Amino acid sequence: MHRRTIGSSVLLFLLYALGSGASLAAAEVPGVPGAMPSAMDERVRACTSCHGVQGQGLNNDYFPRIAGKPADYLFNQLTAFRDGGRTYPPMGYLLAFLPDDYLRKISQYFADLQPPYPEADHGNVSPEVLAAGERLVRHGDPARKIPACIACHGARMTGTQPGIPGLLGLHASYIAGQMGTWRS
Ligand code: HEC
Ligand code: HEC
CATH class of the missing domain: 1.10.760.10 (Cytochrome c-like domain)
Structure with a gap:
C-alpha cells in the first residue's frame, strides 16, 4: 500500500x-x-x-x-x-x-448552474479604498492605461461568453490572490 x-x-x-x-x-x-x-x-x-x-x-x-x-x-x-x-x-x-x-x-x-449570489463582502477596507476600487472596476484609470474591469467582465461582472469568468461572488482574498499570481 x-x-x-x-x-x-x-x-x-x-x-x-x-x-x-x-x-x-x-x-x-x-x-x-x-x-x-x-x-x-x-x-x-x-x-x-x-x-x-x-x-x-x-x-x-x-x-x-x-x-x-x-x-x-x-x-x-x-x-x-x-x-x-x-x-x-x-x-x-x-x-x-x-x-x-x-x-x-x-x-x-x-x-449550467445558477445559484444565487452571496451578499457583498466588504471586509475591513476603508470607504476610500472601496471607492478607489469601484472607480477602477467601472472606469479604469486611463492615465495609467488600466481598462475598466467591466469592459471585459460584463457590466454586472457576471462574465461574458465564451471565455471571460464572472467576478461577482468571488472572495476578495481570492481575487487578490489571482492578481498576485499573474504579477509574479
Ligand atoms: C481586456 C479584458 C479584461 C479586462 C479589462 C479585465 N479582465 Fe480579468 N480576466 C480577463 C480574462 C480573459 C480572464 C480569464 C483568463 C483565463 O482564461 O485564465 C480574466 C480573469 C480574471 C480573474 C480570475 C477569475 C477567476 O474566476 O479565477 C480575476 C480575479 C480578474 N480577471 C480580475 C480582473 C479585475 C479586477 C480587472 C480590472 C482591474 C480585470 N480583471 C480586467 C479579461 C479581462
Ligand atoms: C480541496 C479543495 C478543492 C477541491 C476538492 C476542488 N477544488 Fe477547485 N479550487 C479550489 C481552490 C482553492 C481553487 C483556487 C486555486 C487557485 O488559487 O488558483 C480552485 C479553483 C478551481 C477552478 C478555477 C476557478 C476560476 O474561477 O478560475 C475551477 C474551475 C475548479 N476549481 C473546479 C473544480 C472541480 C471541477 C473540482 C472537482 C473535480 C474541484 N475544483 C475540486 C479548491 C478545490
Missing part, C-alpha cells in the same frame, strides 16, 4: 468517486430519464466539498465560485490544473487522470 503525503481518506474517496470514468457511459443509458444529472451530482461531490453544492463557493473562505462561469473558461482552468499551467495540488491530484471529454462534461455541469 502506498501512502501519499497528501492522501486523506476524504481525498481517497474523492479519487474513487471521480476516477471511474468508465461507468459514466453506463449512467447515460437511454430511456432512463434523469440518470445522467444524478450521476453527475454524485461524481462532482469531490468538487462540491470545496466549491459548494451548487458551485457557489464557500463562505469566509478562499474557495472560489465556479457556478455559471462559461464552460470554455472552466474547461481551460481544469486542463491547466491537470497539466500544470495552474497549480493547486489537491485539484491537480484529483484531475490527474481525467480525460478531456470528462472535463468538458464537468465544465458544462457547473456552467
